[in-house]
Amino acid sequence: MSAASCLLTEDQFLCSICLDVFTDPVTIPCGHNFCKPCISEHWDRNVQLKCPNCNKLFCKRPELLVNTFISEMADQFRQSAQQKASSSSSEQHVFKPGEVPCDVCTGTRLKALKSCLVCLESYCETHLEPHLTRAGLKKHQLIDPVENLESRMCVKHDKLLELFCQTDQVCICMLCTVLDHKTHDVVPLKEEYEGKKAELGKTEAEIQQMIQKRRLKIQEMNRSVELSKEGADREIADGVQVFTALKESVERSQAELMDTIKEKQRETEEQAEGFIKELEQEIYELKKRSSEVEQLSRSEDQLHLLQSFTSLNAAPPTKNWTEVRVRPPSHEGTVGRAVTQLEETLSKQMKKLLEVELKRVQQDEVEVTLDPDTAHPELILSDEGKQVKHGDVRKNLPNNPERFDYCACVLAKQSFSSGRLYYEIHVEGKTQWELGVARESINRKGIITLTPQDGYWTIWLRNENEYIALAGPAVRLSLKSQPEKVGVFVDYEEGLVSFYDVDAAALIYSFTGCSFTEKLYPYFSPSLNYGGKNSVPLIISPVNHTE
Structure with a gap:
């Protein structure tokens, strides 16, 4: 018998229902062999009495008798398989906590290498071999070992979840497509898997980009702390x-x-x-x-x-x-x-x-140019947007929402909502002017009031040598000399607006404790011409960074 068993393949000792070595093998009238418990349970669950292999239909339930020859051969094969498994177990990994165990191993359970979505079992190297050699089992879908294979079966129809309903965003079986999801958009599980995997790849890339941005922000903050x-x-x-x-x-x-x-x-x-x-x-x-x-x-x-x-x-x-x-x-x-x-x-x-x-503060110099769309119609701006003076003729310009229509003033094109900024204005030769910053939402039509409450932080020269900080109430300033160049410095987060006499290196005035919540624009008013007495323009000049 030992010599005969060497001529038989392993497939001949496996039940086609449980895919394991025969237990109490029986032969039905069509000549196919099954485990007695397997074929009995199969016929108990099905109305028709058919052979699972050839589908031969029987009118009445055949009597099941043990096939002694197959039983002896199966016992010998089982012993041989156990000896083989025992000899190779030292080369295979024993199941450890956190790993998926083989569902077939008895005694010492080995680590599973694959799980079968058809058999709903996981196999170690030895018990996986039939799925790699038998023609019928090769068609089964093998995946990396996972636990709870039952969760991959439809709880309603006891069929494999192999489709995806895009309408309800759930995994379904074949029967679900003709019952609960008949009119829904259904695609193969693999197709949805590839799509979702691509989305996950994109999401992962976006997350990595977000992580990188935050790392750069941390570096920026650390650098800010170092500079501070x-x-x-x-x-x-x-x-x-x-x-x-x-x-x-x-x-x-x-x-x-x-x-x-x-x-x-x-x-x-x-x-x-x-x-x-x-x-x-x-x-x-x-x-x-x-x-x-x-x-x-x-x-x-x-x-x-x-x-x-x-x-x-x-x-x-x-x-x-x-x-x-x-x-x-x-x-x-x-x-x-x-x-x-x-x-x-x-x-x-x-x-x-x-x-x-x-x-x-001069290190925080920013580029500032005048915005013609905000300029009062009687103001004359230079082509490069660096000079402004009052003219005697009111130009026919569109009265857009940004334009001042009553007060002779103009804003810069640039706005600021964070950080620090500094720029300088040449005021030599003028008898009146107003300088400072204004918030975006200021009133630009009709008479305006230059106070912080109305969104303006400015200083004013009037009557040639009378300097006033329009702090609401106004503060009369006592200066030792008349500034020829005024520097304007703003620290948005600190809530600070300071004015400097550049040539004298003297502080003219500071607005402190300001609360900025919107964009700020540099503000300029050359004041009226007064018959040529105040015809000199305000000039935005570059900062002279000299030691």
Whole structure:
């Protein structure tokens, strides 16, 4: 029997229903063999009594008798297969937690290599072999091992889920297409799989792009923090330097003031001491003369008294002290002069500090050009959009929503909704002008009010030398000199708008604590011409980055 079994193939010992080695093999009248439990269960579930292999129909249920020959051969084959599996188990991986086990293995279960969507079982290398060699089993669909193969069956019709309903976005079986999804758009599972896989690839690419953008944003934020720290360290160093210089200047001025007062006091004391010494010496001489006169007056020697009278009668030579005074020194103005000198020192330090500050904000220079669509019809703009002045003729221009129709002003083309910006305007020779920034939603028709509440942050020159910050209420500004070039700096997030006298490196005025929530536009008004007295244009000029 052992020799005979070597001539038989493994397929001859497998039940075509359970695809495993025969258990209690029986032969039905058509000559095909099955496990007795398999063929019995098959006929129990079906109304017609047919052979699962050749579909031969039987009028009545055949009697099932065990095929002893096949049974013996199957037992021998099973033992041989177990020995083979035992000898190769050391080369295969034993099932571990998290892996899919073989559903056929008994005893030590091995790791499954494939799962069959037809048999709904997973197989290790040994038990997978029939699916790789038998013609009937080769047609079965094998996939990488997965658990819960039952979930791949339609719960309603107990058929394989091999189609996809695009209408309901669910996996269905063949019976579903003719029942519940008859009029729906149905495609093979593989086709939908490829489409969804492509979408997932696109989604993955988009996610990776989003990740990359966020990584770049993190780098940007880290760089901003580094720049902020560098700026903070620089400001601290500058502040320490300035205040150290001021402290030293104050201490030096205080010491000089004390020395000056003490020196005057010392001179007064020395003068008084000199006078007192002279007076004491004269008192000594007078006392001596007084003693001599008193002694002479008591003398009984007539001749001696007469001879000495002339020299002793007259007082000894002394100084006329009537007009001599020790006058306390006057310290009036001493402290004032010291404070004035300290103010000059402070002013010099402030000027140096502002020069440094101005150079820094100038690094945020932006390109600014005038927008003709916003310009009042009486304004004249240069072709390059860098100059504006008031003309005497009102041009016939479309009254579009962006245009100012009453006030002689114009906005820039550029808008800003984040970050910092700086630009400079040449104002030399003008007797009136308005400069600043305005938010996008400002009123541009009729009379406008230039206040932060109305969306304007501006300063105003009127009557040639009267400077006003239109802060609502207005703030009159006291400037040491008339600016010829005005720098405008805006820090959107900080809520800061500052104006500088560029040539004097002086701060004119700052709007602080502003709350910006929309786009800002640079604002310009050359004011009226006034018969040629204010005909000079406002000129947007490039920043001169000189050390």
